[in-house]
Amino acid sequence: MPTTEIHAALRQAWDKASLRRLGRAFSDWTVNELTLGAGGPVRPPDFHARARALTRLKGTAANSPAWLRQLGAAGMHINHPAFMAQQVAAPIPLAAMIESAVATLNQSIAVWEMSPAAMLIDRQVLARCKKLFGYPATAEGSLTPGGSFANLTAMLAARAALAPRAWQTGAPNRIAILAGAQTHYSIARAAGIMGMGAACVFPIPTDASHRTNANAIPAVARRARKAGFRRFILVATCGSTPTGSLDDLEAFAAAARELNAWFHIDAAHGGGLMFSPRLRMRLRGIAKADSIAFDPHKMMFMPLAAGAVLVRNGRQLTGAFEQHAPYLFHPPSEAPRAVADVGPFTLACSQRFDALKIWMVWNAYGPQLFAALADATCATASAAFDYCQQSKLLTPLHRPDSNILCFGLRQSVPDADHVHWIIKEAVNATGRAYISSTVLDGRRCFRLVVMNPRSTVEHVARVLGTVERETRRVLRAKGEK
Template sequence: MVDDTDPFLSLDPQGADWDRLRATGHHMLDMMFDNLREIREQPVWQPLPDDIRTGFRHTPVPEHGMDAEAFGETFKQMVLPYSVGNRHPGFMGWVHGGGTPVGMLAEMLAAGLNANLGGRDHAPVEVERMVIRWASSLMGFPETASGLFVTGSSMANFIAVIVASRAAKDGLSLRQNGVGQRSLVGYAACSAHGCISRAFDLAGLGSDALRLVPVDDAFRMDTTALKAMIAADRQAGFEPFLVVGTAGTVDVGAIDPLDVISGIATKEELWFHVDGAFGAMAALSPHFKKALSGLERADSLAFDFHKWAQVPYDAGCVIVRDATKHAAAFAQTLSYLSREDRGLAAGAPWFCDLGPDLSRGFRALKVWATLSVYGTQRLGRMVDHCCAVARHLEARVDAEPMLELMAPVTLDIVCFRLRDCTLTDEQLDHLNGEIVKDVQIAGLAVPSTTRINGRLVIRAAIVNHRTMAADVDRMVDAVLAFAARRGLTAPG
């Protein structure tokens, strides 16, 4: 006999406890709205106190539950003040979107619905198909293109490499036989994100199969070198199958000459993929979309809505021009996943036929909400404004005798460096790195560092819709103030 009388068998509240949980939920929502409204008055980032860190590392698994209101208070005290800080307008260190209140609400709705978008015939699947169609149109792809939402561009680029390898001559045999003795090679600029090399590794091609092409003075792929490398590989018996262009490099935001790369890929019969992790969203701007010329001819594209489009994490996207080739790379036939002509098991193809995941959350809902509430025109103005703020920072750097610009500003990333003719390059590397940490720990701003031509530089990525000119001025002022404290003086 099954005893169904125990009120704790279900995890739902019972009776009046629903009202109490509702009040707790409203309180949590108010807490997050208040926090977002007052974000500018808070530190950009602050270190996690040792006692809280120790508590996380030593708290045992709970055997008995706690009240939801008490858990909310724990979150407020132990997590909320010590997050990465990317919601703050002073966060410029990495290409992280700032999120929006609308996206937060959409995430709550998706969690309440708890839909698995691996497959089956239900409305959330149609929402994702709709948003993929929208994304394809925004990027200049045909509306018949295939695609799906993933964790981020690392996974999106991995999927693209898999599809490209399967689309090569006799590529589908790789699904059963593996790479074996095939000598498949691909190409990307040496400035390409590390996830491209990692995708080659994970796909079994080997990271050495990715040829790194030199860049020009503007940090864009040298297409003359690309052509020479392809010819040399063919002569040596290798099988070129893929070339990757980048729209918005991670270090300086450069855009490879996508139109030229597209022509080379067509002539050489290579798959043309674009990693547009953040830069592809320049397509929202009528002004900056021109810089992406050639992207619309790509065979596949990876990008993130959770960066410049401000959708909450995570919301990566991959688009593949040829839906048949996309499905051929991943489709599977398992008896328990059989597709039917009607009922809940209808609606093929499913998204699990287009990538490695069977269990998939409703990421498309927050993208749908963001595009619907704000519209592409407003999002495009936001992209323009971020780039305008970057230009303001560029001008501020040029006007400061103690600073020097280290790379051209293409979109929204500005790389600069403190200078002092009395110090060696190595000493300046150390000084710039230490001052970035000073500024971060003070909670005034969060730039990051990278290396350009071997030198450590300060990097500011203006991706957050909340970041204004005053915020980058505050960051520069903080850099100069900490430099003065360390004894750096302006050139005479």
């Protein structure tokens, strides 16, 4: 490229006046989207045509605010109070807005010298998380890009503790993972990634309330022993992905002690309940875990991404990885540091400054905001349970432990799995509401996840009223009453 063209391209991309104009337009759009009401559709019925039209757009930087508006209008409005489908939060506005500062500073917090202030903030957030879960100051942790990374990191720390030679030799280690049947797939995926083989995961059955049945752990451990496994990682979940159920952590801790197992808690979803004086009792025993995975981007209502892993004995996390990288990491004897680098114990080399949004919100509004958000969303899920109990068409499949409710048709109908599926699709196609679906006890059902603290009882009535209306329509079309 000729030098004049290079200069012209750089001038255009770094032009201060036009960047200021764009910044103002983006921030107006951002505030509107973050404070969205229930007036428009959750997802527009013609979303597909709108999305295709977007991909054909050509233009200039000056057009980019218009593209952004079109992009927002074409897709799913996670911030809509009638979006009740998946564990993706309507983010706290301040947290979402600070994201552009994270990108602007673009500091990698892997090593102290690259980002001293960011690193201190990151460490302060981690120290607060340790306290939240009742861990000692000697625990160690890091933010991760989500719960799957946090679970993988915890499994690596567990393996390093149970089979210290595994990192170097990759030798078969005969470690079994005993985990509830509703455990998130990232645990089995971690076993696959680590070369332990997904077959080393032994499912523990759930009870009638969809919590993992802690009484069944000894029998599952016997089965694993029979298959040749000698060491165990025991995994509890708070709350589970399908139903938001909270395992009995005290019972799990006792079973882990009996088995001399590494005890991991996947609290990716429910960890945020710890902020609520009313709800935290439901996670009693969490401090007994050897490791905890927890997602601020779920019930702390942070925008994607913000996960975290904590290990009670800090040395066991720092021992999870081994690496040689003299261009980045230096032993403290060679380069003394005010704060130890986090890079040696994170999967990522470039480590995003995700702590900023958490720290900013925590400081601005206090932990009581996180308590309010957990209380509000769990109360809305309870209202959905009450609605289903009184409905002539719908029935709840469990009492919600947190902010997730599975429910289904009250009457039995032929081909029920398919009927549930097409009703869910019909509901979502209306644009009035958005729910998800899963399989519980072998049967397809509806699933509602309250991830917007501004979703109220009225929005629950709108969403479930839409499910009832579409149910009537689908059943009439099938000749059912």
